[in-house]
Amino acid sequence: MKMNTDKDWLSRRAELEDGCFVSVGGLVESLAEREQTATNVVPMKPAFVRFVQLARRDRRLSLEDFAEKVDVDLAELVKIETEEHYKPTLRTVHMIAEFLKVPEKTLLALAGLLQAKDPQFQKAALKFAARSAPVEKLSQQEHSDLEEIVRLLCEQ
């Protein structure tokens, strides 16, 4: 790359620029957008994980049986339930929604694959996730929680 070596051109251009702001905003806005998306999406994920766990256990299904009945990959189901940052595939969420008879779009939002726009829904989902406690069999409270989240999903 050969740059302009004309000193008059440089002086003219320096005078025109005159130490003004020259900042360009594309990258900053892209990064801000990523941050905003992450803020909106990530907190919903624990609610999705808990919902899948409770729904499976409520049906007394092992991970293998649930994967078979829903027709999803067992390895992915294990990742969904055990890996905090794992992002489920669209197909898996679609199959789970179909099997559990909840609206696909709201389950996608819960899984972090769609942006949830209703703050009330986000708040309720986070509240649901926050009550997470690993036990072998569903307690009466968990059973109520599960009914509550199913009702919430269906109301959206």
Next chain:
Amino acid sequence: MRVPVELFDYATKEPVEGELFDEVTVEHFLETQRDWRPAVIEAAKAMLKSGAPRVNVPRHFHWDWSTKEADLRVLAFSFFGITCRGKLQGIMKLETAGRSSRLPEHKGKPLIYIDYLETAPWNIKTLVEALGKGPQFGAVGTRLIEAAVRRSLEEGFKGRLALHSLSTSEQFYLEKCGMMGVGRDSAKQDLLWCEFTPEQAEIFLGEGGGAA
């Protein structure tokens, strides 16, 4: 790539030798931002205290780049930089693929997109004057734009170039560089999409600029 480039020294009113290079790493970038940020914050505070219009205060003066390190690494890019007297005077990041013209007569034609460009705070008049000083080096932004236009020529894009200008920089790109304001982009906080046609890029490079 490392090429000599002259900047304008405000102290002597004479050209001063600098160097343009394209090997600024993420580490170097973050280090530079850590170096620049205190001066930007200090100047912005002084401006706000003196009652300067908010529109003149740098929009992202509070921006902490160190928290964006992971994202910067994911983007896996390299920057252009200009050094002079041992310090980085300006940085620019280019996207050389996947961007095209938004001008009706050039619609779909590939161009170089500048998604980041910034000069050191001690070269920005409004900032240093808020602290009672004068700017050090002139034409830093111009040189970076020149490098982007030349890169466009090298890529066979005939000088076509675009960027999203911050509001404080619009006058520079529209009136001083001669770019066209194509429209506000709702996906980018209504920042103005500015573009160089091949003809405007050639005019910008000037005589002896080798735009042909």
